[in-house]
Amino acid sequence: xxxxxxxxxxxxxxxxxxxxxxxxxxxxxxxxxxxxxxxxxxxxxxxxxxxxxxxxxxxxxxxxxxxxxxxxxxxxxxxxxxxxxxxxxxxxxxxxxxxxxxxxxxxxxxxxxxxxxx
Numbered sequence: 001x002x003x004x005x006x007x008x009x010x011x012x013x014x015x016x017x018x019x020x021x022x023x024x025x026x027x028x029x030x031x032x033x034x035x036x037x038x039x040x041x042x043x044x045x046x047x048x049x050x051x052x053x054x055x056x057x058x059x060x061x062x063x064x065x066x067x068x069x070x071x072x073x074x075x076x077x078x079x080x081x082x083x084x085x086x087x088x089x090x091x092x093x094x095x096x097x098x099x100x101x102x103x104x105x106x107x108x109x110x111x112x113x114x115x116x117x118x
Contacts, residue, residue: 035073050088
């Protein structure tokens with residue numbers, strides 16, 4: 001793994017292909033922690049309309065994100081579990097979503113000159 005250009009990508013690839021048990025364990029733990037933190041954010045911001053996970057890590061590891069570890073980490077919040085089970089979780093696949101949002105904000109600022117339209 002030292003010779004590879006992108007060690008994290010190789011780790012997730014080996015986990016997906018089930019070629020290295022240590023990589024599978026590492027990704028399983030990573031996905032569980034990712035889910036737990038996504039659940040914390042959902043509660044912190046009361047994201048009743050849904051959680052939208054952006055960025056390349058989730059998008060490049062969709063099969064791993066679909067495993068039970070992610071959702072169990074997301075839901076495992078004691079008495080708040082029923083609330084979290086009602087919140088949809090989506091993975092944003094458009095790599096330009098952040099850029100599109102920034103462009104929209106800039107256009108509205110230019111057109112209306114106020115942050116109230118953001």
